[in-house]
Amino acid sequence: MCTGIVENRRISGSGKGPNGWFLLEQASVSYDHPDHAQAERAVIIDLLSEEAGPESRIAVELTPQSARDLVSAILASLSRGEARDWEPETKASSDQTPLNLRWKRGVPELTDAA
């Protein structure tokens, strides 16, 4: 907390830690001294689950340029994914899986194919 720079966001998704998968509730993004990265300053991203306790944390420390590159990759991925007009899967593909993946303007929904 030498800089005190932290941005918190509520998020939903899952993360995998040493004890397996857990639900993510919060993303905490700081600009501060890293624990491990070989840099004076880093963008520190903690994906957290308050309910699961302090050990349930996905942590990364990125050099500032790497953080920018990651942001760019996320935005590019979102842009490409959301630009496509996703339709319900064909019957042939749904035969191979019990779940059917349907997209609604960038929000994936898993629905029961049956």
Added chain:
Amino acid sequence: MQKYRTDMYEGMIAETVMVRGRNNTGINAYFGRPLGSGPFPGVVLIHHAPGWDEWYRETTRKFAHHGFLAISPNIYYQFGHGAPEDVAAKVRAAGGVPDDDVVGDIRESLGYLKSLPQTNGKAGVFGTCSGGRQAILVACRTKGFDAAVDCWGGRVVMSQQELTPKYPVAPIDYTKDLSCPLLGLFGEEDQSPTPEQVAQHEQELKKYGKTYEFHMYPKAGHGFFYYERPGYRQEQAVDGWNKVWAFFEKYLETPEKP
């Protein structure tokens, strides 16, 4: 000062203890002391933002080895327990520990040291990184410390935008209340605090006629004592530690050094 000889007896004890924190709460602390009846000076170590970690337990033992009653309270106690870096992440996400809480916890640890039968009645406070900032804060807002050491504490100088309910006053604005001599160790390449911010703090110390020593090391950045991190600078760290021992010897009457 008695120099160490290879035929001298030497021993210490270091362990986790429960001590009183602010508002009569209990917190855990790592406490190290030389064996023997003393009298020994005391030092409270305020751990850094990466947490109540191995470096701080190790440094607590280092102070005990140098003849101090040394205590490092876990100022993140209220955030629960886990690996130090995980608890530190929780604190970071919460925006840190309120200044009032830290001052309360450290004040109680000072009282603990001064209640011990081995005390020589004097005590210092030592902190690095955020702990350096808090060492200044405590030295200004608490009576009873005889010397304070701030190692590269950032945000002693704070902009209006940085002030929050947890950090309502910039430590520099308490300078007139500084109650003991202050040693500051900084790196020229540090971005928090910057050399300009250190100079600003120094001006304030001069303005109020405070006793202080500031040392700005070339070719060093933030955390140049941390041998396990890339910012470690051997030459500057050795010199810095020597300055810490000399400063505490001067103001805490360190009885002997190994």
